[in-house]
Amino acid sequence: MTRPLIGAALLATTALTATSALAQDVTLTIESWRNDDLTLWQDKIIPAFEASHPGIKINFTPSAPAEYNAVLNSKLDAGSAGDLITCRPFDASLALYDGGKLADLTDLEAMANFSDVAKSAWQTDDGSATFCVPMASVIHGFIYNKEAFEELGIEPPTTVDEFFAVLDTIKEDGTYIPMAMGTNDQWEAATMGYQNIGPNYWKGEVGRLALIKGEQKLTDEGWVEPYRQLAKWKDYLGDGFEAQTYPDSQNLFTLGRAAIYPAGSWEISGFNTQADFEMGAFPPPVVNADDTCYISDHTDIAIGLNAASPNADAARTFLNWVGSEEFASLYANALPGFFSLSSYDVAMEDPLAQEFVSWRGKCESTIRSTYQILSRGTPNLENETWNASAQVIKGAESPEDAAKRLQDGLASWYEPQQ
Amino acid sequence: MTDSGRSSRVRWHILVFLAPAVIVYTAVMIFPLFNTLRLALYTEAEQQRVFVGLQNFRTLFGDQIWSEQFWNALGNNFWFFFIHMLVQNPIGVLLAAILSHPRLRFAHLYRSAIFIPTILSFVIVGFAWKLILSPIWGIAPSLLDAVGLKSLYAPWLGKEEYALTTLALVSVWQFVGIPMMLIYAALLSIPEEILEAGECDGITGMAAFWKIKLPLILPSIGIISILTFVGNFNAFDLIYAAQGALAGPDFSTDILGTFLYRTFFGFQLQLGDPHMGSAIATAMFGIILVGVCIYLFGIQTRLRRYQF
Numbered sequence: 001m002t003r004p005l006i007g008a009a010l011l012a013t014t015a016l017t018a019t020s021a022l023a024q025d026v027t028l029t030i031e032s033w034r035n036d037d038l039t040l041w042q043d044k045i046i047p048a049f050e051a052s053h054p055g056i057k058i059n060f061t062p063s064a065p066a067e068y069n070a071v072l073n074s075k076l077d078a079g080s081a082g083d084l085i086t087c088r089p090f091d092a093s094l095a096l097y098d099g100g101k102l103a104d105l106t107d108l109e110a111m112a113n114f115s116d117v118a119k120s121a122w123q124t125d126d127g128s129a130t131f132c133v134p135m136a137s138v139i140h141g142f143i144y145n146k147e148a149f150e151e152l153g154i155e156p157p158t159t160v161d162e163f164f165a166v167l168d169t170i171k172e173d174g175t176y177i178p179m180a181m182g183t184n185d186q187w188e189a190a191t192m193g194y195q196n197i198g199p200n201y202w203k204g205e206v207g208r209l210a211l212i213k214g215e216q217k218l219t220d221e222g223w224v225e226p227y228r229q230l231a232k233w234k235d236y237l238g239d240g241f242e243a244q245t246y247p248d249s250q251n252l253f254t255l256g257r258a259a260i261y262p263a264g265s266w267e268i269s270g271f272n273t274q275a276d277f278e279m280g281a282f283p284p285p286v287v288n289a290d291d292t293c294y295i296s297d298h299t300d301i302a303i304g305l306n307a308a309s310p311n312a313d314a315a316r317t318f319l320n321w322v323g324s325e326e327f328a329s330l331y332a333n334a335l336p337g338f339f340s341l342s343s344y345d346v347a348m349e350d351p352l353a354q355e356f357v358s359w360r361g362k363c364e365s366t367i368r369s370t371y372q373i374l375s376r377g378t379p380n381l382e383n384e385t386w387n388a389s390a391q392v393i394k395g396a397e398s399p400e401d402a403a404k405r406l407q408d409g410l411a412s413w414y415e416p417q418q
Numbered sequence: 419m420t421d422s423g424r425s426s427r428v429r430w431h432i433l434v435f436l437a438p439a440v441i442v443y444t445a446v447m448i449f450p451l452f453n454t455l456r457l458a459l460y461t462e463a464e465q466q467r468v469f470v471g472l473q474n475f476r477t478l479f480g481d482q483i484w485s486e487q488f489w490n491a492l493g494n495n496f497w498f499f500f501i502h503m504l505v506q507n508p509i510g511v512l513l514a515a516i517l518s519h520p521r522l523r524f525a526h527l528y529r530s531a532i533f534i535p536t537i538l539s540f541v542i543v544g545f546a547w548k549l550i551l552s553p554i555w556g557i558a559p560s561l562l563d564a565v566g567l568k569s570l571y572a573p574w575l576g577k578e579e580y581a582l583t584t585l586a587l588v589s590v591w592q593f594v595g596i597p598m599m600l601i602y603a604a605l606l607s608i609p610e611e612i613l614e615a616g617e618c619d620g621i622t623g624m625a626a627f628w629k630i631k632l633p634l635i636l637p638s639i640g641i642i643s644i645l646t647f648v649g650n651f652n653a654f655d656l657i658y659a660a661q662g663a664l665a666g667p668d669f670s671t672d673i674l675g676t677f678l679y680r681t682f683f684g685f686q687l688q689l690g691d692p693h694m695g696s697a698i699a700t701a702m703f704g705i706i707l708v709g710v711c712i713y714l715f716g717i718q719t720r721l722r723r724y725q726f
Contacts, residue, residue, distance in 0.1 A: 091689065099465070184576050186666050187686070240553020242576025242667065248554050371687065379483055380688035383664060391668055396578065412483065 026314040027057040029082030031075070033068035034301070040334045048330060049321055056314045076101045076306070083309035084318065087132035087302040089121035090371050096304075097124070097131040103305040106130045108316060110323020117205065117365055118341035121299035125373060132302035133319045134341035136331060139265045139356045140196040140296040146278040148176050148259040156282035160229070163285040167236045170259045178236035180258035181393075182244025189389035190382075192262040193233070195368045197284040198226040199294035204366035212373055214416025218407040219400075227392045227399030234395055242394055250274075264298075265356045268337035272350070281355045283363060297365035299341060377413030384409050451703070457696035474697035488698070490669055491677040492705070494582055498673055499650040501586035502593075507642055509590070510597025511635075515627060517598070518605040529602070533595035540592075544659030547588045551575055575660065578670040585671055589656055593649075597642045604638040605631060637721050644713045651706050654679060674702050 030041075041060040049058060061082060063071045069092055075081035076096070085102060087093040096102045105111065106129050111119070114134050122132035144156060152173055157163040170178040183189050202208065202222035210216040216223070238244060238252060253261040254274035261267070263281070271279060286293050303322055305315050321327055328340035329347065336350035339357050348354050370382040384406055391397035397405075411417040461470045478484050513532060517525050535543065551558050553573045562571045574584040608631060616622075616630050654675025657665055663685045665672035680688065682695025 091687070182576075184666065185662060186664055238554065240559075240573035240576065243551065243553055243573030244576070245548070245552075248552065252554065375687035376689075378688075378691075380686075382687040383685060386664060386686075387666070387668060390666065394576075394667070396668065409483065 025055055025057055026311045027059055028084055028311055028315055028318055029059045029061055030084040030086065030303070031068075031072055031082045032060065032062040032086035033065040033088075034086065035062040035064060037335065038062055044330055044334055045327070048326065049318065052326075053317060053321070056317065058318065072096075076308075079308060081306050081308075083306050083311050083315045085132075085304045085306050087122055087304045089299050089302070090373075091376060093122055093132060093302070093304065094124065097129070101307055102131045103307040103309075103312070104129050104131055105133065105305060105316075105319065108133065108319055108323070110320040113323050113342045113344065115341075115343060115365075117297070117367065118299060120367065120372060122302050122304070132304035133322045134299060134302045135322065136301050136335070136338035137297050137299050137341050138337065139339060139359065140192065140298070141263060141265070141281050141283045141356060141359065142196075143253070143261045143263040143267065143271065143279050143281050143352070145176070145253070145256060145259050145275075146280045148256070148277075149280070151175075152259075156280060157285050158282070159289050160285045160287050164232065167260070171236060176259040177238040177252060177257055179233065179260045179262065180249040180252040181233070181237055181262050182241045182246070182249050183390040183393050184243050184245045184248075186386040186390045188246055188249065188262075189230070189393050190386040191368070192264060193230050193393065194226055194385060194389045195296050195298075195370075196262055196264075197229055198223075198369065199296055199364075199366045200284055200286050200291070201225045201229075202369065203292075204294035204364045208366055208369045208372075211369060212416070214414075214418075217417065218410060219403045224399050224403040227388070227402055230389060230392050231395065231399055233393055237393075265337040265339065265353065268350060268352050268356070269335065272336070272352070279352055281352055283359045293359070293363035294366055295359050295363045296368055297339075297360065298367045298371075300338070374410065374414065377410075379409040379412070381406065381410055454696045454699050455703070457693055458700045461693045462691075474694055475701075477694070478697050478701065484694075487669070487672070487677060488701070491672045491674045494671065495651055495653075495673045497582060498586050498589075498653065499647060501583060502590060502646050502650055503643065505587065506590040506594050507597050507639065507646065510594050510642070511601050511639065513594070513598045514601035514605055515631070517602055529598075532598060535592045536595040538592065540655035541659045543588065543592050544656050547591075548575065548660055551584070576667055578667045581661070581667060582671045585656060585660060588660075589653070592656075596645070597639075600638050600642055601635055604635040608634050633722075637718075640713070640718060640721055644710060647709050647713070648706055651702060651709070674698065674705075678702065 038060065041058075046058045046060065050056065059082075068086075069088065072081065072085065073096075076085075081101075085096070087096075087102070093102065097104075110133060111130055116127070118134045118137070119130050120127070122134065123130045148170070149156065152169055152175075154166050154169050157166045167178045170176050181188055181192065199207075202211075202216070207216060207222050211218070211223075218224075234241075238258065244252075249258075249261065250267070250270070251274075252258045254271055256275070256277055283293055283295055303319065305312065305319060309315055323342060325342070325344040325346070328342045328344050332338065332340045332346045332348050332353070333350075336348065336353040337356070339353070339360075340346045346357075348357060370385050375382040388397065388402040388406055392399055392402050407417070458474055459469060459471060460467050461474060462468070478488055516522065517529055522528075550556050551574055553559060553571075553576075559568065559571045562568050572580060574580040612630060612634075613626060616626055621629055651674060653673055657671050657673055657676050658679065661671050663676060663680050665676045678695055678698045679685075681698055682690055682692055684690030
């Protein structure tokens, strides 16, 4: 009886509202970097949970995204961190688990609702322990201006040949910039370019895991071909794309000056408010019409349990609820573009989000190839990929040279590739 | 009560007056500096900090991947400094010479206008220039177009061969007010009698500037050079604001500051490595120290000073 009391008393220092709680009430505090989502949690998610789970109160306390890792680490060391910890994907969270800060959640019932790919971002390297419940992922693809397509009488492409035919048509017409992307910020070239179209060539998970095991190299055909494709994009980007930044690209598209935008689904809510034309989306084009398609369905956010939490039982109840269909539906609809990672068929209202998520049914999902394990050393493969993708699109480096440079860098510290 | 303080011969007031400055300076400058130098001799293994001597420096200068980045950053830094010395300081001297002309009207207005960018935040300067030079929304392409020179326009910040020079010139634009002010003050302190004496000997106009004023302001130019040197080798903000921590395109704008930042704090998936970062910081400290020493012992001691 005393332990929950102490716990409630301790937490009352951060949550003034908890003072009115009943003695047996448990208050759980959530650490998060999603301060953008504060109202969403307070107005929708927390009331929904508290209505069905009397006796547990939730307190959502986000910090600024850029400071989150540092703030969280010091709170965990000082023992003042909340019960529930929002997990960054891969190494940042793995380090917390290895340091004994996050509890092992492998046996949590809700884990059965998630596929292996969904859980891979919050597992130990051998996959034996899972320590966070996956919340949402982002999907890559291309968003296009439907009105522009109708005007020019073109259909969204499915194959690579059709893709370039469409780009040629838009370019010949001259009203629109065929594709809105710049290389100034570098990450777009890698994230919305290489990681977007790449899975079709390295066959999604097959290639990604083979690369981690050392069975494939970045100089193999499947990893170089996406660069050859990117090299062809150059002719379809706007004037001076070398100095075009990420916000420039977004604005070019939402102002209706560009027809196609290589995208991540997180753009959806922003584009919905900015653009006054109808938008559609198509998945990364495949080489032959009947090839299996692969999409990057990248695991982005999850939630785990502070190993030192005095309210572990209540926290597990909450985590099970996070893994439920109710949460999946609430979250996915409130934040279109952040898709539930659970195996449930979540109904979404936003047509663009529906389009993106429908690809999960017909394509194989994978995550960004550089995120798991491969970006642990120096040189950092993810950062190198940004640089290489930008260089290839600008034509400053040949696809083969770029691939060789990445492979040499990776092999310099990653044993399975040596 | 009052007598007990007087009887002890210790002059407490000296300590009391020195204490704030010494404590603050030690806490925010001396201690961090030496701690950084110390940190460079350690590394982290198995979540423990272990002493490795000069291993980090061996990696920095010996390992191909590290040393390439280091020399690239250092070379870029020298180019950055070179542009400042070549453009900023001569323009600063020129502006000061014009401003100190007694018959110039609105001198105060020009002086303020030229000095104002100096007090702007790097972030504002970086962002404003990024917009001005932007190929999409910028006024640079349309301005050039208006005078029929559109063919001269290039997306400068996105081109490897121009990006660093462009940023150096932006920095010159921002800081040209500082040499201008210092030289202006030095020029004003030259007594009229000397110039009049020169006039009697037939030295007027441009000759007066070259033969009388310039030698007299040489010590100020020396100080400005060393300030520019230290400022440039510690630079970071403008590059970071305009090009991000990866200092694109293809690291062509990477200077020691951005290299240090990336290594020390990490970037995106790259986790921070405070020990390698400290090694870079130590190398920067060494470079600046050598530069300042060359100035102090090689140049400043040979400068002639004139007392009026």
